[in-house]
Each structure stands twice: as structure tokens, then as C-alpha cells.
Amino acid sequence: MQSKEKIKVGISIGDLNGIGSEVVLKTFQDRRMLELCTPVIFASAKILSYIKKHLNLQVDIFGVDDATKAVHNKVNVVNVWRESVDINFGQEDEKIGAYAIKSLKAATKALKNNEIDVLVTAPISKSNIQADDFKFPGHTDYLDQELEGDSLMFMITNSLRVGLLTDHVAVKDVSSNITEELITKKLSTINKSLQVDFGIRKPKIAVLGINPHVGDNGVIGKEDDEVLKPTLKSLNEKGMLTYGPYAADSFFGSDNYKKFDAVIAAYHDQGLIPFKTLSFGQGVNYTAGLSHVRTSPDHGTAYEIAGKGQADHSSFEEAVFKAISIYKKRSEYKELSANPLRKFKREQKR
Structure with missing residues (x-):
């Protein structure tokens, strides 16, 4: 060079x-x-x-x-x-x-x-x-x-990419911040970043549930059923390859993340704890969407x-x-x- x-x-x-x-x-x-x-x-x-x-x-x-x-x-x-x-x-x-x-x-x-x-x-x-x-x-x-653009916190290594719906938000405020508009904006940013920044033509994106066990059909919370699932369905109908929501507690331990080009967590620690555990000092914080x-x-x-x-x-x-x-x-x-x-x-x- x-x-x-x-x-x-x-x-x-x-x-x-x-x-x-x-x-x-x-x-x-x-x-x-x-x-x-x-x-x-x-x-x-x-x-x-x-x-x-x-x-x-x-x-x-x-x-x-x-x-x-x-x-x-x-x-x-x-x-x-x-x-x-x-x-x-x-x-x-x-x-x-x-x-x-x-x-x-x-x-x-x-x-x-x-x-x-x-x-x-x-x-x-x-x-x-x-x-x-x-x-x-x-x-x-x-x-x-x-x-210019819409920023998104995107933690990346060669084998794992984790994005966040909410980042520096108090846990008590997470569910009220997650709306159809936010989900659509963040997943669109991730999808475009995977195409433009990583050269992946048809990205596959996994989305983690907001509540434990994805709400257990509303028993532990209704946000997954009432907000997250309908929005993912709408995005899939528009051609975006989104999957989930998945229960966060077993997703990484089962190596399920290896099937996808990116994983979207609902909030900061849900995504960053497994990411930093798996990345062993090789992790990078990338601000996608700018x-x-x-x-x-x-x-x-x-x-x-x-x-x-x-x-x-x-x-x-x-x-x-x-x-x-x-x-x-x-x-x-x-x-x-x-x-x-x-x-x-x-x-x-x-």
C-alpha cells in the first residue's frame, strides 16, 4: 500500500x-x-x-x-x-x-x-x-x-455482533422506551450497517425478548406480545430478515447466536454482559448509522x-x-x- x-x-x-x-x-x-x-x-x-x-x-x-x-x-x-x-x-x-x-x-x-x-x-x-x-x-x-444519521451502539468482534434497542437507559425506563418506532428505526439501522459496513447482502438478525422468557404469553409482561412481536412481523413482511424474539437467558449459552449476522438486545446489560464474556478483550464498540x-x-x-x-x-x-x-x-x-x-x-x- x-x-x-x-x-x-x-x-x-x-x-x-x-x-x-x-x-x-x-x-x-x-x-x-x-x-x-x-x-x-x-x-x-x-x-x-x-x-x-x-x-x-x-x-x-x-x-x-x-x-x-x-x-x-x-x-x-x-x-x-x-x-x-x-x-x-x-x-x-x-x-x-x-x-x-x-x-x-x-x-x-x-x-x-x-x-x-x-x-x-x-x-x-x-x-x-x-x-x-x-x-x-x-x-x-x-x-x-x-x-448525520441515527446512531446505534453496536458491539462487534469477528464472530459476534450485538446491537441495542436502548443503551444508557435506567432499567426501570427500558420498557417505556421500546416502541414500534424505536424498534423499526434501530433494526433498519442495523440491517443497513450489516450491508454497507460489513458486506452482508441479506443479513439475518436475531432479536432478544424484553421480558424473561419473552413474557411467558403475558404472564411476566405484555411488551413482547403487544409491541415487539407485531413490529418484527411487519419488518419481515417488508423484506427484512428478523427472527425472534428469543429468551435471552439461554440464547448465548446454546450458541444460537452463531446462526445470525447480528443480535439485538432490548437493553444495555442484556446484550453487553454476554458480549464481553465471549469477546475476551477483543470486543469493539462501533457507532453504527452515522x-x-x-x-x-x-x-x-x-x-x-x-x-x-x-x-x-x-x-x-x-x-x-x-x-x-x-x-x-x-x-x-x-x-x-x-x-x-x-x-x-x-x-x-x-
């Missing part, structure tokens, strides 16, 4: 007191990564130099004024700020949260301006990012506002091990791989859509 073809991977640095900087630097300590892409980190070269020295990491940092000045075969750092910042690993700090948001906003702006091709976000602390100019529970809600590609590792700030050199960078590295793969799939889909004859010939060969 020629350097001019390398994908520019923008990276927001996340919480500097957490493990984000460590997993980012460990990922690009491997020089082979620079043959695959051009990293552009939005932070401070001075701060990252301090962190790399603290962790005894061997990675060369190249400071630039903006993403357009990024140099191939270098670990580029756009200096979003130049002042000194007090790093206290493992501590919750509102000032550090403010720098995480500065990084995210700068990276998102660069993404919107096509100065970078994809965005990979290091973990933030949801409690210390709240401010007058940032009132979002996390990355996804902010990016949903800034980037105009640009954004991924992140499937873990948080891990304050308890921050600054100790113990963080496993596998998930962040995988997030970089997945962002690149999805970007290429989208480009391929766009090219094929613009050339129907080529698309027809390709499908005839399958």
Missing part, C-alpha cells in the same frame, strides 16, 4: 488519568501499525511524551498543528492545547474531563472536515465530562448530534490500573482494525452502488 492510500485514523485521547493514553501508545509502539494506517492523536505532544516516559514505552511522537499536516509513518499528535496538565493516574478529575472533551471536539471537527478518515475514541469518564457546553452521557450521544466511522475499545478508564503499565491494548488495537475495515467496506459499497453492472457481476460470482 502506498503511503498516500493509508487511512488517517483520528484518535481522541479520552481521560488522561485513565488507561486511554497507555493503550493508544502501546498500539502504535508496534511499527507495523504505521504500515497499515496513519495515526493522528488529538491531545498534547508534551503530555503524551510525559506519559510514554512514565510507562517506559518506545514510541516516537511527532507534533503537528492540525490533521492536514500529519506525516505518514509517524505517530502524529495534533496539539489541541499546549499548557501543562497535572496528571494523577487513577483519580477522577473534572479538569481532566475538560481536556477529554477538548480532544473529542477537535477530533470530531477534523472528521467532519474530512481531515481524518475515521475516529477511534479512547475511554472517558461519564461523570467528569459534564459541563455547560457538554451535557451528553457519553461519546455516542454527542456524535449522534454532530454527525455518516462517518467511529469505534472504541469495549472497556472504560480502568482507574485501578492506570499508570502502572498493566493495561491490555488488544481491544483498542482491534478498534483501529475494525475502523479501517469498515471504512474500506463503505468505500467498496459506494463504488459498487455507483456501478450497478459491476455489482451485478460480483453477485453472479457468489
Whole structure:
């Protein structure tokens, strides 16, 4: 691959007191990564130099004024700020949260301006990012506002993809949030993502029940019978391959998930507990449905091990791989859509 073809991977640095900087630097300590892409980190070269020295990491940092000045075969750092910042690993700090948001906003702006091709976000602390100019529970809600489309939290590995009908919603509010409109929107987003981002022509999507045992014919709850089942039937009639709803307690343990291209959970823990159990650090959080590609590792700030050199960078590295793969799939889909004859010939060969 020629350097001019390398994908520019923008990276927001996340919480500097957490493990984000460590997993980012460990990922690009491997020089082979620079043959695959051009990293552009939005932070401070001075701060990252301090962190790399603290962790005894061997990675060369190249400071630039903006993403357009990024140099191939270098670990580029756009200096979003130049002042000194007090790093206290493992501590919750509102000032550090403010720098995480500065990084995210700068990276998102660069993404919107096509100065970078994809965005990979290091973990933030949801409690210390709240401010007058940032009132979002996390990355996804902010990016949903800034980037065109309808966002959906989509946890992915090579063998498992789990989407959510509701994400950061209190358990007591889950059922009231799940409506025919929401189900239709989320499943349509997943269906399109599987086609465009993963190259699956006719995706098969499994949907988990809202209540235990899918409500047991209304004994444990009526939402599955009155809302979920009719909506899935309607989507199937329109040509979408949706299956279920399935009882969540036995779905993953029976390996039933392997029969489908994606699984849709009703709420956060119903989907993420089995996903993280099965993914073993290889999981990636992908925000499907947006105009640009954004991924992140499937873990948080891990304050308890921050600054100790113990963080496993596998998930962040995988997030970089997945962002690149999805970007290429989208480009391929766009090219094929613009050339129907080529698309027809390709499908005839399958």
C-alpha cells in the first residue's frame, strides 16, 4: 500500500488519568501499525511524551498543528492545547474531563472536515465530562448530534455482533422506551450497517425478548406480545430478515447466536454482559448509522490500573482494525452502488 492510500485514523485521547493514553501508545509502539494506517492523536505532544516516559514505552511522537499536516509513518499528535496538565493516574478529575472533551471536539471537527478518515475514541469518564457546553452521557450521544444519521451502539468482534434497542437507559425506563418506532428505526439501522459496513447482502438478525422468557404469553409482561412481536412481523413482511424474539437467558449459552449476522438486545446489560464474556478483550464498540466511522475499545478508564503499565491494548488495537475495515467496506459499497453492472457481476460470482 502506498503511503498516500493509508487511512488517517483520528484518535481522541479520552481521560488522561485513565488507561486511554497507555493503550493508544502501546498500539502504535508496534511499527507495523504505521504500515497499515496513519495515526493522528488529538491531545498534547508534551503530555503524551510525559506519559510514554512514565510507562517506559518506545514510541516516537511527532507534533503537528492540525490533521492536514500529519506525516505518514509517524505517530502524529495534533496539539489541541499546549499548557501543562497535572496528571494523577487513577483519580477522577473534572479538569481532566475538560481536556477529554477538548480532544473529542477537535477530533470530531477534523472528521467532519474530512481531515481524518475515521475516529477511534479512547475511554472517558461519564461523570467528569459534564459541563455547560457538554451535557451528553457519553461519546455516542454527542456524535449522534454532530454527525448525520441515527446512531446505534453496536458491539462487534469477528464472530459476534450485538446491537441495542436502548443503551444508557435506567432499567426501570427500558420498557417505556421500546416502541414500534424505536424498534423499526434501530433494526433498519442495523440491517443497513450489516450491508454497507460489513458486506452482508441479506443479513439475518436475531432479536432478544424484553421480558424473561419473552413474557411467558403475558404472564411476566405484555411488551413482547403487544409491541415487539407485531413490529418484527411487519419488518419481515417488508423484506427484512428478523427472527425472534428469543429468551435471552439461554440464547448465548446454546450458541444460537452463531446462526445470525447480528443480535439485538432490548437493553444495555442484556446484550453487553454476554458480549464481553465471549469477546475476551477483543470486543469493539462501533457507532453504527452515522455518516462517518467511529469505534472504541469495549472497556472504560480502568482507574485501578492506570499508570502502572498493566493495561491490555488488544481491544483498542482491534478498534483501529475494525475502523479501517469498515471504512474500506463503505468505500467498496459506494463504488459498487455507483456501478450497478459491476455489482451485478460480483453477485453472479457468489
